[in-house]
Amino acid sequence: MSGGVEIPVRVVAIEQATPTVKRFSLAARDGAPLPLYSAGAHVVVAMDAADRRIKNPYSLIDRSPDGSTYRIGVLRTQQSRGGSAFMHEQVAVGSELTITMPVNLFPLNRTGRKHLLIAGGIGVTPIYAMAEELARQSVAYEIHYAMRDSAHGAFADELVARHGDRVRLYRDDCQEVIAVDRILPNQPLGTHLYVCGPEGMINAILAGGRAAGWPEENLHAERFLAPPGGSPFALRLAKAGITTEVRADQSLLEAIEAAGVDAAFLCRGGACGQCETRVVSADGELVHNDHFLSDDEKASGAKIMTCVSRLKGRELVLDL
Amino acid sequence: MLVSNIKSRPVYGGLKVDDAARRHLVAAEGEGALAVLAAFAGRAEATARATVLYAPGGSAGEDHAAKLAALGLDDLFVMPSQATLITRLNVILATATMGTRLYAAGVEGFIGSVVAAGMAHGVDQASIRTEHRGSLARRVQCVHCKGMTENVTVSPVVCSHCGIQLLVRDHFSRRLGAFQGVSVNAETPGEIPPAEELYA
Amino acid sequence: MTIQFKNETFRDDFTFSNSPEAIRRFPFPFDKDQYMYAVNIEQHMPGPAKSATEFPIDIDEHYVSEMRDRALVLKADPLRCQSLPHMITAEWDLVELLMESMAKHYPEHFTLTRDGDRWHWINRPLEIDQTFTFGDAATLPCPPMEYVTRQCQGDFCLLDQRNDNLWMDAGIVTTQADWSLDFDMGMNFMEWHGPVPLAHDMGVFDRALKFLLNLQQGRPVRRLNWTMTVNPRLDTSPENYHKWGIDRTTVTPENVGNKVHLRVELQALWRLPRSNAIVFSIRCYLIKMEELVTIPKWGRRLHRVLRDLPPELVDYKGLTRFRDTTVDYLARHDDGAPTSPGFFPD
Structure with a gap:
């Protein structure tokens, strides 16, 4: 419950959008309309695998007009700890999952005069929702969407159908790249840029924004940070008096939850700060993967974000 | 520099040139010119991309226009008043691009006006670089009649619009570029505490 | 349950009073002495039946008269209701x-019928029957926030979230404890709390902001705040302080029981979906x-709270001129007996 209100859902449709992406339509098991949300929001999907519970965040693509279903898009990743593989292999129409209420850590800046939406690959999911909202509000916007090839443009046709010449598509196999040095310099004051995609692409786009003289306040990114796996290590929860193990394919937070401790979380992507936990001691090296703690805080070793960070070593003792 | 523990008062972080900016749009009044000189002197690559709007009058008697002209700015507009400066600023902002960084230097009320103009054109206030120079006098908004009284150096002060004796609260509105003035003797009618010189 | 709405005033002749039922459901804010x-801050969960927190939005016997008072305030000063685009x-x-x-x-008093974007709203106490298109401001007689809050007790501020801060970018404020919406519009969380003494140094606002930035949809929270007001005046705005400030000098041992009011704010926060x-x-x-x-427990407890209040807070809450008279009055209702923990009457 520490991630908020939970909604039991059932998968009502699955679409193989590209060779590596599936889109899932989720409906509330009690048939009630799903909550409204703001563009850029995600839900955390809880999956009950045979031996453990996996929780991954996925951006909401859209909500059907009658509110009966949400759509999420899931890329099958190579270094998956099991979440995306579970969604691709184990989940079928009729499967039951649990989702959290929508949380938005990648919102549109509503004071903006114009919005540039930039997506790479599966990063298109929040961008898709943002474009819908901007179209509804009749605000100026552009969409730039980069994909591996036409077969991997999961959302290209839909985007073009809905947003027409506001969409620019870029295909890696045709050596087409998003030319930030042409797109960004002449944007009017009050423009905001939103980018979601692979880490390298995000860094390139943001660097392009800075090179064009944009202030940081107008540059927004969502990094799809799935909790990376690592070596297993021992975990002791000092207050609860529990000793357990964090498996190689498990996140620290998942291990805490598996031990029966109700720890706080929101994004499960290292961004929001909700799962910040005090480190009592660490026999080994803390591997900080989050975007929340400052470099000084990371270096001090006093805190850890349990959703994406872990230990490389023998034993971690947390103030939980 | 203003040092205060007034939580609502903006932090004026100083007029540091943002080297990443493609264009520097600088608004200065009175002694604010000295901040511009300090920031841009000897920075040819910056001055070549700088537009400075300057209103000499303001808080300082001295006219720094000649020194600004010697900087080798791309553009220098010497304006006869703060009001005309803001009018010119709005024209430039209307066609400016995202690579433009806005700067303001001078007295607090002037900085407030420049920031308000920037925000009206979609500039995020956090990206505007500001430096306080010159008089510590406050612009005060009478909370009762909403009238602005300029160059306030004492508290209480008489509202220049409705005549109420105002206590100047340590509460600052960036949107209004002003401190809040509230009746000082509502609970003691007729009694007027002696004015204290506070912000000269 | 049908509420019997009172006809009373919050200005001029001040006929406001609480029924015995309203006294028992009063959200007394002190759980200690x-x-x-x-x-x-706590979760805004349903409280006990008939309490002020039984429902997320509390409507009580003062509803009709409070809405009348709000209309008078807005008529005199439209700046009490503002919203950035x-x-x-x-x-x-x-x-x-x-x-x-x-x-x-409150189905006896209000009915909402939704057919897609076509909404039909009936407010029986205020005799309003309105059909409108949700999302189309031109189908309402005034902007949507103003429209609905002219029909709901309480002040409301809408806080935009950006740059890891909250910004007061809209609101309707007619029953405030001495703060000005017009002045605070556009401020961020730290700025509008600027005048509160002591709390900044305690880190209270840093923690509260961090908490609120992660406030979740479907999980509203609430807290209680308090001050004291002479005469049952809802509109104790700084805008009109030059008119009502004098009230603070009119408290005497003879009238203190009727004139001095404990003023409690039930503050609640919701994450909005769209x-x-x-x-x-x-x-x-x-x-x-x-x-x-x-309520004997409350008399004892308020006496002890007021008597021992730090001087900065006495000043900030504007109690200086009448605190001693009030403490003397309450002392007569404090026999020194221990009080039970918690807010509610024994």
């Missing part, structure tokens, strides 16, 4: 939140000293 500023989506979110809650919990904004509601409850002491 002393007070210090604290975040004291980017807050229009949040305004509609608020319409939905308030109408849904009022219709669900806009990702937060609505901050500030619902004001007033109780006279002579009404309050009919």
Whole structure:
């Protein structure tokens, strides 16, 4: 419950959008309309695998007009700890999952005069929702969407159908790249840029924004940070008096939850700060993967974000 | 520099040139010119991309226009008043691009006006670089009649619009570029505490 | 349950009073015999039946008269209701939140019928029957936030979330404890709390902001705040302080029981779905000293709280001129007996 209100859902449709992406339509098991949300929001999907519970965040693509279903898009990743593989292999129409209420850590800046939406690959999911909202509000916007090839443009046709010449598509196999040095310099004051995609692409786009003289306040990114796996290590929860193990394919937070401790979380992507936990001691090296703690805080070793960070070593003792 | 523990008062972080900016749009009044000189002197690559709007009058008697002209700015507009400066600023902002960084230097009320103009054109206030120079006098908004009284150096002060004796609260509105003035003797009618010189 | 709405005034002749039922449901804000500023945020869960927190939006016997007073305030000073253009989506979110809650919990008084975007709203106490298109401001007689809050007790502020801060970018404020919406519009969380003494140094606002930035949809929170007001005046705005400030000098040992009121704000915060904004509601409850002491525990406790209040807070809350008279009055209702923990009457 520490991630908020939970909604039991059932998968009502699955679409193989590209060779590596599936889109899932989720409906509330009690048939009630799903909550409204703001563009850029995600839900955390809880999956009950045979031996453990996996929780991954996925951006909401859209909500059907009658509110009966949400759509999420899931890329099958190579270094998956099991979440995306579970969604691709184990989940079928009729499967039951649990989702959290929508949380938005990648919102549109509503004071903006114009919005540039930039997506790479599966990063298109929040961008898709943002474009819908901007179209509804009749605000100026552009969409730039980069994909591996036409077969991997999961959302290209839909985007073009809905947003027409506001969409620019870029295909890696045709050596087409998003030319930030042409797109960004002449944007009017009050423009905001939103980018979601692979880490390298995000860094390139943001660097392009800075090179064009944009202030940081107008540059927004969502990094799809799935909790990376690592070596297993021992975990002791000092207050609860529990000793357990964090498996190689498990996140620290998942291990805490598996031990029966109700720890706080929101994004499960290292961004929001909700799962910040005090480190009592660490026999080994803390591997900080989050975007929340400052470099000084990371270096001090006093805190850890349990959703994406872990230990490389023998034993971690947390103030939980 | 203003040092205060007034939580609502903006932090004026100083007029540091943002080297990443493609264009520097600088608004200065009175002694604010000295901040511009300090920031841009000897920075040819910056001055070549700088537009400075300057209103000499303001808080300082001295006219720094000649020194600004010697900087080798791309553009220098010497304006006869703060009001005309803001009018010119709005024209430039209307066609400016995202690579433009806005700067303001001078007295607090002037900085407030420049920031308000920037925000009206979609500039995020956090990206505007500001430096306080010159008089510590406050612009005060009478909370009762909403009238602005300029160059306030004492508290209480008489509202220049409705005549109420105002206590100047340590509460600052960036949107209004002003401190809040509230009746000082509502609970003691007729009694007027002696004015204290506070912000000269 | 049908509420019997009272016909009373919050100005001029001040005929406001609480019925015995209203006294028992008063949200008394002290769970101990002393007070210090604290975040004291809790989940906005349904409280006990008939309490002020039984429902998310509380409507009580003062509803009709409070709405009449709000209309008078807005007529005299339209700046009490303001909204920056980017807050229009949040305004509609608020319409939905308030109408849904009022219709669900007070079906005798309010009815909402939705057919897609075609909404039909009936407010029986105020004799309003309105059909409108949700999302189309031109189908309402005034902007959506103003429309719905002219029909709901409490002040409301809409807070935009951006740059890791909350910004007061819209609101309707007519029952405030001495702060000005017009002055605070556009401020961020730290700025509008600027004048509060002590709490900044305690880190209270840093913690509260961090908490609120992660406030979740479907999980509203609340806290209680308090001050004291002479005469049951809802509009204790700084705008009109030059008119009502003099009231503070009129308290005497003879009239203190009737004139001095404990003023409690039930503050609640919701994450709004469409806009990702937060609505901050500030619902004001007033109780006279002579009404309050009919609950013996409250009389004892308020006496001890007021007597031991730190001087900065006495000053900030504007109690200086009448605190001693009030403490003397309450002392007569404090036999020194221990008080039970918690807010509620014994």
